[in-house]
Amino acid sequence: MRVSRSLEVWKMGTINYLDALRLQEQLVSNRKAHKIPDTLLSLQHPPTYTLGKRRTDHNLLIPESDLKKMGAELHYTQRGGDITFHGPHQAILYPIISLRDIGLGARNYVEKLELTMIELASLYGVKACAGQAGETGVWVGERKIGAIGVRISFGITSHGLAFNIDPDLNYFKHIVPCGIANKEVTSLRKETDLVLPAEEVVHEQLISCFARQFGYSNLLWKENGLIS
Amino acid sequence: MALRTWASSTANAFRISHASKSHPFPAFCLSRCFSTVLDGLKYASSHEWVKHEGAVATIGITDHAQDHLGEVVFVELPEAGGSISQGGSFGAVESVKATSDVNSPISGEIVEVNTKLTESPGLINSKPYEDGWMIKVKPSNTSELEAMMGPKEYTKFCEEEDASH
Numbered sequence: 264m265r266v267s268r269s270l271e272v273w274k275m276g277t278i279n280y281l282d283a284l285r286l287q288e289q290l291v292s293n294r295k296a297h298k299i300p301d302t303l304l305s306l307q308h309p310p311t312y313t314l315g316k317r318r319t320d321h322n323l324l325i326p327e328s329d330l331k332k333m334g335a336e337l338h339y340t341q342r343g344g345d346i347t348f349h350g351p352h353q354a355i356l357y358p359i360i361s362l363r364d365i366g367l368g369a370r371n372y373v374e375k376l377e378l379t380m381i382e383l384a385s386l387y388g389v390k391a392c393a394g395q396a397g398e399t400g401v402w403v404g405e406r407k408i409g410a411i412g413v414r415i416s417f418g419i420t421s422h423g424l425a426f427n428i429d430p431d432l433n434y435f436k437h438i439v440p441c442g443i444a445n446k447e448v449t450s451l452r453k454e455t456d457l458v459l460p461a462e463e464v465v466h467e468q469l470i471s472c473f474a475r476q477f478g479y480s481n482l483l484w485k486e487n488g489l490i491s
Numbered sequence: 492m493a494l495r496t497w498a499s500s501t502a503n504a505f506r507i508s509h510a511s512k513s514h515p516f517p518a519f520c521l522s523r524c525f526s527t528v529l530d531g532l533k534y535a536s537s538h539e540w541v542k543h544e545g546a547v548a549t550i551g552i553t554d555h556a557q558d559h560l561g562e563v564v565f566v567e568l569p570e571a572g573g574s575i576s577q578g579g580s581f582g583a584v585e586s587v588k589a590t591s592d593v594n595s596p597i598s599g600e601i602v603e604v605n606t607k608l609t610e611s612p613g614l615i616n617s618k619p620y621e622d623g624w625m626i627k628v629k630p631s632n633t634s635e636l637e638a639m640m641g642p643k644e645y646t647k648f649c650e651e652e653d654a655s656h
Contacts (some may be wrong), residue, residue, distance in 0.1 A: 316583065316590045317565050344588035366656025368559020369589040396562065399588040413589035416580070418537070 268365075270479035273298065274486050275306035280313065281339050283357065287421040290359040294419050296445035299482075300362040303473060304423075305466050308349040309454070315412055320438040321347040322400070328480035335434070342422040344412030345442035352429040353491075354466050356473055363418040365477065366485040373411055375423045375476045377401050380409035383426060383465070383470040387455040398443060400425075410441060417426055418438060427451060428465050507582040524553040527647065530622050533636055534645035535596035540620065543636055548597060551624040552584075554613065555649050561586040570623060573601050577635050581626060583632045584615060597635040599628040 271459055274285070281305060293299045293341035304335055312335055322345055323330075323337070330337050335350075349355060356379075362372055377393040380401040383392040394400045401409030409426045440448050452459060459465065474482055499612060532540045533602060538556035542549045557563065559640070565585035575581050580592040604626050608614060614623040 315588075317583060341583075341590060342588075343585045343590040366652060368556075368561075369591050370559060370587050372560035373587045373589055375559075399563075411588045414591055415591040415649065417594070418591065 267480045269300045269445045269476060269481040269483060270360075271302045271483045271485060272476075273302065274466070274484070275304055277309060277351070278306050280308050281379070283308070284338075284340070285361060287357055287458050291416060291419045291421050294361060295417050297470075299359075301358070301364075302480070303357075303470065304357040304359070305470055306355050306357070307353055308355065310348070310350040312346065312348050312438065313412075314339050314434070315342050316340070317345070318362075319345050319442055322442050324439065325437045329438070338401060340412075341466050342412040342414045344410070345440075346438045347410050347418075347441060348410065348430075348432045348433055348434045348438060349425055349427065352431075352462065354426045354428055354462070354469050355423065356426075356469060358420050358473070358477075359425040360420050361418055362415065362420060369413070369415055372420065373399055373413060373416075376411050376413070377409070379422070379469065379472045379476045380424060380426050382467050384408060384451065384454070385466060386472075387451060387459070387491060389451065389454045400441060403449055403454050406447040406454075407421050407440065407443075408447045408449050408451065408454065415437060415480065418456075426469060428462055429433050429459070497549075501653050505619045526553070526558055526635050527620070528553070528555075528646045528649075530642050532607070532620070532642065533570040533596075533639035534642070534648075535639055536595075536648060537594055537598050538594070539594065540594055541636060541639060542624075543630070543633075545604060546629055548599065548628050548630050548636065550581075550595060550597075550628060551601070551619055552593060553645075554568065554619050557619045560584060560589075560591060560616075563612045566612045566625070567592075568604040568608065569601055571601050571604050574631075575599060575601055575626075575628060577632075584612070589609045593625065595626075596639055597628060597630050598632050599624050602629050603627040 381391045391403050409457040411424050412422050414421045428448035429450050462490050497596050532542050536554045540553050563584050563586045567583045575595045576598045581595045582593050583590045
């Protein structure tokens with residue numbers, strides 16, 4: 264029996280990485296205590312490099328002091344996955360959802376995150392696909408357009424996905440992205456022949472793709488702390 | 492930082508319980524999802540198993556759990572000597588770029604951790620009930636063990652969980 268499932272969507276604009284992390288920790292705790300419904304954060308970060316739980320900082324190719332000089336931050340996190348870059352013109356989704364309530368394990372959850380980004384790319388005529396085993400993420404040929412890094416605690420998710428709309432790809436030159444050498448990073452701007460609409464439109468399309476993949480029929484939009 | 496190399500595990504395989512000859516306990520067959528459930532163990536709704544032998548309880552995650560995780564590439568375990576409380580997290584596994592906390596179904600003192608999992612995290616996928624064990628605990632409250640599910644209950648729990656979605 265399919266019940267109507269609600270998703271509260273927060274459109275956050277550009278938000279600092281640590282602020283987003285603290286917010287997620289609070290939301291995970293609230294979701295675990297059943298105080299809030301499944302929640303989706305839609306945002307982008309200022310230039311930020313992040314590492315996962317395995318602390319694979321051998322994949323950072325320049326000293327941390329150089330990152331600071333270029334105005335980028337570096338953060339170690341508890342999420343899965345390797346090193347990556349987040350920055351302007353990259354659409355990020357952080358779903359804070361209960362996997363137990365929807366009956367998904369980690370593998371199926373990540374597959375649906377991949378399908379979310381694949382579906383978005385297809386709206387612009389870009390044929391993307393999920394990575395091979397061990398290369399979780401979304402690829403256009405040999406070029407990576409979307410990355411995933413997730414944390415699951417008591418069955419509640421945090422962190423999520425990052426989709427390259429049109430970030431400055433030079434930032435990726437300072438890392439071995441996701442620990443996979445010899446593969447390029449790409450963006451929707453590079454891969455599509457179509458003219459891209461305003462980024463807000465692409466963010467909303469990404470949210471719709473997510474809602475469709477995960478079967479949310481009821482979206483509650485929240486901007487600047489107000490439910491609209 | 493030291494460069495760590497990870498032993499890559501074999502691909503996940505669905506296993507039918509009667510095909511495995513090395514199980515020390517008779518197994519139930521889940522007709523729907525082909526995960527193995529062993530007799531003689533206790534099970535938690537968060538998909539950990541506990542084997543209680545004398546003063547020590549061994550804890551790991553079930554075949555159903557490892558199948559839903561995907562290939563495990565990294566395991567984080569606590570130090571021996573610490574204590575754990577029921578429902579508390581004692582470590583984490585990483586698979587498909589997702590780190591999943593692992594919670595203890597019982598309280599007690601951690602007396603041993605499976606250091607083989609550092610070099611061979613894939614043992615959790617290939618041998619979740621044997622070499623893929625995670626920690627050994629001296630239980631502080633045996634009634635917590637008694638309250639856990641037996642193999643038939645757990646099998647039914649998995650079937651219901653999978654069917655409802």
